[in-house]
Amino acid sequence: MAASTLGSAWGPLRLGVTSLCCRRPPRGLWARVRRLPGFPGPAGSGRSVAAASGPGASGTDQYCMELLRKRDYESYLCSLLLPAQSRSSAFALRAFNVELAQVKDSVSEKTIGLMRMQFWKKTVDDIYSDNPPHQPVAIELWKAVKRHNLTKRWLMKIIDEREKNLDDKAYHNIQELENYAENTQSSLLYLTLEILGVKDLHADHAASHIGKAQGIVTCLRATPYHGTRRRVFLPMDICMLHGVSQEDFLRKNQDKNVRDVIYDIASQAHLHLKHARSFHKSVPVKAFPAFLQTAKTKIQRFVIFEN
Numbered sequence: 578m579a580a581s582t583l584g585s586a587w588g589p590l591r592l593g594v595t596s597l598c599c600r601r602p603p604r605g606l607w608a609r610v611r612r613l614p615g616f617p618g619p620a621g622s623g624r625s626v627a628a629a630s631g632p633g634a635s636g637t638d639q640y641c642m643e644l645l646r647k648r649d650y651e652s653y654l655c656s657l658l659l660p661a662q663s664r665s666s667a668f669a670l671r672a673f674n675v676e677l678a679q680v681k682d683s684v685s686e687k688t689i690g691l692m693r694m695q696f697w698k699k700t701v702d703d704i705y706s707d708n709p710p711h712q713p714v715a716i717e718l719w720k721a722v723k724r725h726n727l728t729k730r731w732l733m734k735i736i737d738e739r740e741k742n743l744d745d746k747a748y749h750n751i752q753e754l755e756n757y758a759e760n761t762q763s764s765l766l767y768l769t770l771e772i773l774g775v776k777d778l779h780a781d782h783a784a785s786h787i788g789k790a791q792g793i794v795t796c797l798r799a800t801p802y803h804g805t806r807r808r809v810f811l812p813m814d815i816c817m818l819h820g821v822s823q824e825d826f827l828r829k830n831q832d833k834n835v836r837d838v839i840y841d842i843a844s845q846a847h848l849h850l851k852h853a854r855s856f857h858k859s860v861p862v863k864a865f866p867a868f869l870q871t872a873k874t875k876i877q878r879f880v881i882f883e884n
Contacts, residue, residue, distance in 0.1 A: 638665050640673035640713035648675045656871040659773070663866075664770045666724055669717035673697075673732070674765055676714055677739045687743050694740040701732050725772050731764040748821070749815040750797075751845055758792020759785060769867040779859035780867075787871050790849035797842060800826060815841050 645653040656667040738760035766784035772812035809823040
């Protein structure tokens with residue numbers, strides 16, 4: 578399979594997808610976010626972050642927004658676009674995900690990482706017992722659970738999958754990567770749909786495919802960063818198929834075989850987005866904001882793929 582030309586360090590990459598589905602976003606949606614406090618950029622002040630939540634924002638609410646603004650700016654912007662009554666819960670959910678995602682890179686030993694994951698497992702148990710610990714993200718997540726009756730199973734799946742990922746091993750095949758994406762990214766989308774008050778089988782199916790696509794693209798876009806830490810997580814079966822070793826990625830080799838690996842993995846993400854788009858006539862309009870992160874502006878920078 579011929580691969581498209583890659584730039585320096587396999588980027589910029591672009592995926593030829595106009596959006597997660599064929600339905601056009603609500604009129605003036607992107608213009609609306611520019612008027613929201615906190616939009617100008619990562620250099621925005623804490624004052625603008627506080628303003629985004631409204632005059633009644635609590636300190637824990639601001640903490641979650643600031644954490645998201647610093648560590649996951651795309652999710653921060655997309656959360657600003659959600660309906661006002663859902664926004665603080667989305668911030669809490671995404672901040673929870675950031676806390677878990679940071680564990681792997683912030684610990685020197687797996688044992689310490691396992692201890693932190695155990696803390697979050699107990700925290701989720703305590704949240705559903707109405708006894709959250711005095712930790713900002715935990716308190717806001719407890720509020721979100723109470724407000725929207727969020728499903729505990731999805732929260733625990735995210736923790737369990739992040740915990741398994743502490744092993745620092747490459748995925749054996751694309752199916753392992755898809756399973757990881759389903760249990761993390763798709764679970765986040767299922768919870769976001771619950772925050773939006775959407776209970777719909779077609780929306781769930783779309784969320785499953787979109788989460789897998791996002792997980793695959795995230796794995797691709799993180800490859801240069803992981804390379805600086807002497808790590809490669811791309812599926813080994815696809816690398817072996819094209820005769821590419823981990824050392825080729827560590828050296829930022831841009832031979833055709835390396836480009837073919839990137840192309841094949843990106844193609845799998847593209848297929849999942851096509852499946853998600855097939856539900857566009859069945860997914861309720863109310864569910865659309867949950868899928869904003871699949872917008873072209875996010876994915877264009879990372880995967881070159883022409884239809």
